[in-house]
Amino acid sequence: MSASQSCLFCRIVAGELHAERVYEDDRVVAFRDINPQAPVHLLVIPRKHLVSLGEAEAEDAGLLGHLLLCGRELARQEGILERGYRTVINTNREAGQTVFHLHVHVLGGRFLGWPPG
Numbered sequence: 392m393s394a395s396q397s398c399l400f401c402r403i404v405a406g407e408l409h410a411e412r413v414y415e416d417d418r419v420v421a422f423r424d425i426n427p428q429a430p431v432h433l434l435v436i437p438r439k440h441l442v443s444l445g446e447a448e449a450e451d452a453g454l455l456g457h458l459l460l461c462g463r464e465l466a467r468q469e470g471i472l473e474r475g476y477r478t479v480i481n482t483n484r485e486a487g488q489t490v491f492h493l494h495v496h497v498l499g500g501r502f503l504g505w506p507p508g
């Protein structure tokens with residue numbers, strides 16, 4: 392089975408699984424997290440299957456920047472840019488990564504504690 396067939400987020404990108412999409416372009420798709428941890432909790436993912444930030448290559452630098460800038464624009468759209476929002480990329484098991492397709496969490500709408508758990 393190919394990565395795109397077995398990967399949950401590849402299946403969302405392909406439209407095989409439903410997600411509440413808030414943005415998409417030729418490189419990324421953004422949708423609401425199914426298990427929100429804050430009033431605003433979005434995921435911004437590349438269409439390209441990248442397992443994690445740990446496996447990104449130098450050639451992915453532009454894509455990584457685009458993910459962050461899309462997250463910023465979505466924070467603006469959701470009305471949390473000025474109040475404050477957090478972008479999180481969990482990388483591998485001890486950091487809490489559970490879906491192995493790179494994704495940027497965009498969280499806000501409440502005070503967020505630090506340090507993270």
Ligand code: DGP
Nearest residue numbers: 410422423424425426481487488489490
């Ligand atoms: P992480 O723990 O960093 O790998 O985050 C994975 C996130 O993905 C987690 O917050 C829940 C979310 N998630 C898992 N499955 C689905 C799904 O089928 N749809 C949506 N919208 N989000 C999902």
